[in-house]
Amino acid sequence: MFNKTVSGTLLVSGTTIGAGMLGIPLLTAKAGFLPAVAITAAVWLFMLATGYLYLEATLWMHEGANVLSISKRFLGKSGKWIAGAVYLFLYYCLMVAYYAAGAPIFIAFVQNTMGFALSGVWGYLAFGMLFGGIVAAGLKWVDRINYLLMTAMFLAYFALLGAGSSILSFERFERIEWSEILFAAPILFSAFGYHNVIPSLVSYFNRDARVVRRSIFYGTLIPLAVFILWQGLILGAVPLGSIEEALREGMPATQSLQTLTGSPWVMQMGQFFAFFAIVTSMLGVAFSLVDFLGDGCGIKRTGATRWILCAIAFAPPFALSSIDPAIFVTALGFAGGFGEAFLNGLLPVAIVWAGRYVKPAGFSRRQLPGEKGMLVLLFGLAVAVSLLEIAYLLSS
Numbered sequence: 001m002f003n004k005t006v007s008g009t010l011l012v013s014g015t016t017i018g019a020g021m022l023g024i025p026l027l028t029a030k031a032g033f034l035p036a037v038a039i040t041a042a043v044w045l046f047m048l049a050t051g052y053l054y055l056e057a058t059l060w061m062h063e064g065a066n067v068l069s070i071s072k073r074f075l076g077k078s079g080k081w082i083a084g085a086v087y088l089f090l091y092y093c094l095m096v097a098y099y100a101a102g103a104p105i106f107i108a109f110v111q112n113t114m115g116f117a118l119s120g121v122w123g124y125l126a127f128g129m130l131f132g133g134i135v136a137a138g139l140k141w142v143d144r145i146n147y148l149l150m151t152a153m154f155l156a157y158f159a160l161l162g163a164g165s166s167i168l169s170f171e172r173f174e175r176i177e178w179s180e181i182l183f184a185a186p187i188l189f190s191a192f193g194y195h196n197v198i199p200s201l202v203s204y205f206n207r208d209a210r211v212v213r214r215s216i217f218y219g220t221l222i223p224l225a226v227f228i229l230w231q232g233l234i235l236g237a238v239p240l241g242s243i244e245e246a247l248r249e250g251m252p253a254t255q256s257l258q259t260l261t262g263s264p265w266v267m268q269m270g271q272f273f274a275f276f277a278i279v280t281s282m283l284g285v286a287f288s289l290v291d292f293l294g295d296g297c298g299i300k301r302t303g304a305t306r307w308i309l310c311a312i313a314f315a316p317p318f319a320l321s322s323i324d325p326a327i328f329v330t331a332l333g334f335a336g337g338f339g340e341a342f343l344n345g346l347l348p349v350a351i352v353w354a355g356r357y358v359k360p361a362g363f364s365r366r367q368l369p370g371e372k373g374m375l376v377l378l379f380g381l382a383v384a385v386s387l388l389e390i391a392y393l394l395s396s
Helices: 002-016 019-028 033-060 067-114 121-137 139-167 170-174 182-191 195-204 209-237 240-248 253-259 264-297 303-323 328-358 372-395
Strands: none
Touching: 002 195, 002 209, 019 033, 019 067, 019 182, 019 209, 019 240, 019 253, 019 264, 019 328, 033 067, 033 170, 033 182, 033 195, 033 209, 033 328, 033 372, 067 121, 067 264, 067 303, 067 328, 121 139, 121 264, 121 303, 139 209, 139 264, 170 209, 182 209, 182 328, 182 372, 195 209, 195 328, 209 253, 240 253, 253 264, 264 303, 328 372
């Protein structure tokens, strides 16, 4: 069981850790480190709870069931179509965010290393064609390149922590503004998304609920630590004004590292880490989106039609991010405040409510303690996160 738990833990943590974390310090900086730790831990607990709900619902279903088939069984055809629509909304928001943040780093890298100027829309097009081509080439290419990029991402992350620790100013940790912290919840929702792998884990571990539960717990606990250390680095090393400037420009938190004069290596490691985190996340999201589009449209996902599906997956993010390069934080907020809040908050609560009290499934024991009160609490919190994102958009 130990080896299975380790394998499942790595799958969950690998899915969770990615580009979403680049936006977290931008919205927690004004509140300070202690409130940042508190809201990060609170969102982790929420997403852990809804992950257990998804596990419970998946165990009620047949082998290979996904969010659409689960929604259809317990919420009817309308529930299936709503879930599918929000799934598309979420994944396109994530694609826009990753494209907007990754393309400028790619353009700068090409210019600095090859001396080849990619200006404006052509740089964004080249970025999309390169990584869209990898997704179009199929799972083998995505898997190999993603493995290399994930390794590079973790190396850059630990190098960044090591180098950045020498320039921390502990006085910056004294800032505490609790009133500013709630607006960070939608971004954190986006960063803690992993629920899409739960059906795969259930199948992979032969419906062993104990192994999957432990994989979810430890697999999200690791990102919790990673996200807290990451916020500690940015909030402790970078002046608040520089972080707020990156937020206004809609750029990842690593952009604020450029203001640290005398620390070019830290800045370079930050750029490397940001790029690897963005691209690994984008490859996984794009691959899932292509499969979803192919399955939903009844189109085979091989040969020429796969290239067409990849074009459909990459074209809207290319258009939106090239028109508005500062859309990164906004797109992540939409993804977390609306997409994740629905798919990984409201939806699992509604499904489990239906499965427990309306259409009792009775196939497995409950994976999350608590009766109706717990489900109502989680539902209310998910609604609150969506309202916070609306309030943030209206105020910005």
